[in-house]
Structure formats: structure tokens, C-alpha cells
Amino acid sequence: MGQNSNIDFLKDEEKLKLIAAIEQAAVTIIMTDIDGNIQYCNPAFEQISGYSLKEVIGKNPRILKSGLTHSNVFEDMWNTITKGKDWKGDLINKKKDGTIYYEEARITPITDSNGKIVNFLGVKQDVSRRKYLEEKLKQTSIRDSLTNIYNRGYAFERLGQSIELFKKKEENFSLALVDIDFFKNINDTYGHQAGDFVLKEFAEILASSIRTYDVLGRYGGEEFILILQGIGKSSSVKVIKRVSERIKESLFNYEDKKVEITFSCGIVDASEIGKETISLQNMIYEADRRLYEAKNTGRNKIIVD
Known part of the structure; x- marks a missing residue:
């Protein structure tokens, strides 16, 4: 379900705590407009992807596209979130330096008080190490x-x-x-x-x-x-x-x-x-x-x- 943007109702002190939590989070957090253009990314995004906030503002997250994630995944993602529903899935992305990495992603539509979608919030976790170990274990078994x-x-x-x-x-x-x-x-x-x-x-x-x-x-x-x-x-x-x-x-x-x-x-x-x-x-x-x-x-x- 889409989430209402109720940050305006928070006290200034609570807002600062929320902002600090987002900035210090180990997971990647990005905010886009309804067209999918990036409006914000946290430091974890910069560290993991290699792109700075300045480089990605106004850009579509497809700058991370590696070509290894099936196109059906992106179609399913877009169809789901534009209907106001959360989407969860795995992505194979590419860093600025060309390195491939794996992410578990959750994309949530953000709605205003009238229920209209105004933003999309992406929370993603780099699971490359786990994928590597899983593949290594699989190779050992076969x-x-x-x-x-x-x-x-x-x-x-x-x-x-x-x-x-x-x-x-x-x-x-x-x-x-x-x-x-x-x-x-x-x-x-x-x-x-x-x-x-x-x-x-x-x-x-x-x-x-x-x-x-x-x-x-x-x-x-x-x-x-x-x-x-x-x-x-x-x-x-x-x-x-x-x-x-x-x-x-x-x-x-x-x-x-x-x-x-x-x-x-x-x-x-x-x-x-x-x-x-x-x-x-x-x-x-x-x-x-x-x-x-x-x-x-x-x-x-x-x-x-």
C-alpha cells in the first residue's frame, strides 16, 4: 500500500532525528518523482553506487542498469508501484566504475493527503556478498x-x-x-x-x-x-x-x-x-x-x- 507523507506533522526535533537516520542508514535510500527521476539519495547510495547526489539528481535510476536484470522485472515493478502498491524484488545493477552488484529492493509509492501518488521511495540492500557465497556453495555442490x-x-x-x-x-x-x-x-x-x-x-x-x-x-x-x-x-x-x-x-x-x-x-x-x-x-x-x-x-x- 502507498504511504501517506506525514512528515509535516512531526516536530522539528523528530524531523532531525528522521533525517539523521536516513543519512546514516547502511541501506540505500532514494526518492524519485512520479516519473521516476531521482530527487534524493542518501550517503549509502553514493558509497555503494559510486555516484554522488549531484550526479544523479534528475536522472532515472536506470543509470544503474546492468542489462542483467530481465526486462520483465522492471515492467512488473513499474506496473505495481504505479497502482499504489509496494514492490519487492532482486536487481542486478552496475556501479559507476562498471562493477556488478546485487540488491534486494523495496519500492513504495508515497501519497499525499488525497491519496495521489507524489513520490516513489526505494530502499535497497547490497546483497552481493551473500550472492557470491550462495553461488560458491552451489558450485561446490555441483x-x-x-x-x-x-x-x-x-x-x-x-x-x-x-x-x-x-x-x-x-x-x-x-x-x-x-x-x-x-x-x-x-x-x-x-x-x-x-x-x-x-x-x-x-x-x-x-x-x-x-x-x-x-x-x-x-x-x-x-x-x-x-x-x-x-x-x-x-x-x-x-x-x-x-x-x-x-x-x-x-x-x-x-x-x-x-x-x-x-x-x-x-x-x-x-x-x-x-x-x-x-x-x-x-x-x-x-x-x-x-x-x-x-x-x-x-x-x-x-x-x-
């Missing part, structure tokens, strides 16, 4: 601690999303399971630290061989899972062959010892399973079956059927 690629659980979650998209729009994708050949021999010959080194290097090569919107995860042990978006088996084979060539060119040197590796791979794409029967379980099953066929028929090969 990433493999050794290789820093996605873990099995999150890879499965993304696979489920790709399956749902295929069911709705029939956008094909491929699932590849990759397993380093004779990995146990590496551990036995060079030690587990050497094995960890190989896993990390191998993961880096895989990660740099796929597109940003593809998905790479550690399936378990020396096995990796790739979700290659928008392409079928034939194109996926080219990606995996490119990885194979890079593996051959790479020198896995661990403490001056060259560790040579090969890998086996099984690939399945969504179109061959079909949208009526596709599921996470049968995609994994089919890719896994082909992977083990590759391993059982000589290794260092790719099986696609």
Missing part, C-alpha cells in the same frame, strides 16, 4: 572436487533437462560416455597422485574441446559424461575424434615421466531412442552398453551403435 567439472548428480540433472527439451521440441542431442583405458595400470605404475594428475589433465582437454553450452561431468572414477547439445551421433564422433587427436598430441608428464593414455567411448543420440520412449535411464544404458562394447573389443575406439 562440481567434482578433483577435476572441477560437473559432478555426476548435476550432469544427470542437465541430462534430464535435455531429455525434456527433446520431448517438447525434438531438439536432438548426443550423450557420450568416455572411459580412460587401463587407468588402474596408471595408478599401479606411477601412483595415485599421477592418476589424479591424468584425470585433471584429461578433463581439461575434454572441457576445451566442447562448446560452452555443452555439458561435461565426471561420471565416476576414470569415466566421464558429455552431453553434446543440438547434434547427432555423426557430429559427436567428430568431437570425440578431435579429443583423441589432442590426447595423442599431449604429453602427460608427471614428475618427468611420460604417461601415455587412450580412451574408449560410447555414443547415443536422442533421435534414435525417440521421444515416446526416451528416458534418462535408457539413454545412460545405451551409451554405457556401447562404451563397454568398445572396451571389450580392443579399447581405444568409439562405438555408436
Whole structure:
């Protein structure tokens, strides 16, 4: 609900206390006219945004716009406050120096004695630190601690999303399971630290061989899972062959010892399973079956059927 401007009824001493509280508040406070032009901002706004009061007077708060907050958020905000209601939401803004920061905001319409909106009051709190910690915690929960690629659980979650998209729009994708050949021999010959080194290097090569919107995860042990978006088996084979060539060119040197590796791979794409029967379980099953066929028929090969 809009708030009546009743500051005029306060005693001078109370007004001074209110002004001091606003000036000393740790949260950002801004006042705009009914067109959204800034009429006042407190020192916290200046400190957090990097803009001085002189620089923002008469300007619209969109000077803080980063382009990272969805336009629907601003539409909802404006529609809400112009109807005399409070709006609460999260904003991703940009400081004067270009730094991105996150805010929790509450915008309140201020009305006169006749109920007419005369101002908008914004109270915002910088929550960038909290967002950073939340994102860090999220990344910890979805990433493999050794290789820093996605873990099995999150890879499965993304696979489920790709399956749902295929069911709705029939956008094909491929699932590849990759397993380093004779990995146990590496551990036995060079030690587990050497094995960890190989896993990390191998993961880096895989990660740099796929597109940003593809998905790479550690399936378990020396096995990796790739979700290659928008392409079928034939194109996926080219990606995996490119990885194979890079593996051959790479020198896995661990403490001056060259560790040579090969890998086996099984690939399945969504179109061959079909949208009526596709599921996470049968995609994994089919890719896994082909992977083990590759391993059982000589290794260092790719099986696609």
C-alpha cells in the first residue's frame, strides 16, 4: 500500500532525528518523482553506487542498469508501484566504475493527503556478498572436487533437462560416455597422485574441446559424461575424434615421466531412442552398453551403435 507523507506533522526535533537516520542508514535510500527521476539519495547510495547526489539528481535510476536484470522485472515493478502498491524484488545493477552488484529492493509509492501518488521511495540492500557465497556453495555442490567439472548428480540433472527439451521440441542431442583405458595400470605404475594428475589433465582437454553450452561431468572414477547439445551421433564422433587427436598430441608428464593414455567411448543420440520412449535411464544404458562394447573389443575406439 502507498504511504501517506506525514512528515509535516512531526516536530522539528523528530524531523532531525528522521533525517539523521536516513543519512546514516547502511541501506540505500532514494526518492524519485512520479516519473521516476531521482530527487534524493542518501550517503549509502553514493558509497555503494559510486555516484554522488549531484550526479544523479534528475536522472532515472536506470543509470544503474546492468542489462542483467530481465526486462520483465522492471515492467512488473513499474506496473505495481504505479497502482499504489509496494514492490519487492532482486536487481542486478552496475556501479559507476562498471562493477556488478546485487540488491534486494523495496519500492513504495508515497501519497499525499488525497491519496495521489507524489513520490516513489526505494530502499535497497547490497546483497552481493551473500550472492557470491550462495553461488560458491552451489558450485561446490555441483562440481567434482578433483577435476572441477560437473559432478555426476548435476550432469544427470542437465541430462534430464535435455531429455525434456527433446520431448517438447525434438531438439536432438548426443550423450557420450568416455572411459580412460587401463587407468588402474596408471595408478599401479606411477601412483595415485599421477592418476589424479591424468584425470585433471584429461578433463581439461575434454572441457576445451566442447562448446560452452555443452555439458561435461565426471561420471565416476576414470569415466566421464558429455552431453553434446543440438547434434547427432555423426557430429559427436567428430568431437570425440578431435579429443583423441589432442590426447595423442599431449604429453602427460608427471614428475618427468611420460604417461601415455587412450580412451574408449560410447555414443547415443536422442533421435534414435525417440521421444515416446526416451528416458534418462535408457539413454545412460545405451551409451554405457556401447562404451563397454568398445572396451571389450580392443579399447581405444568409439562405438555408436
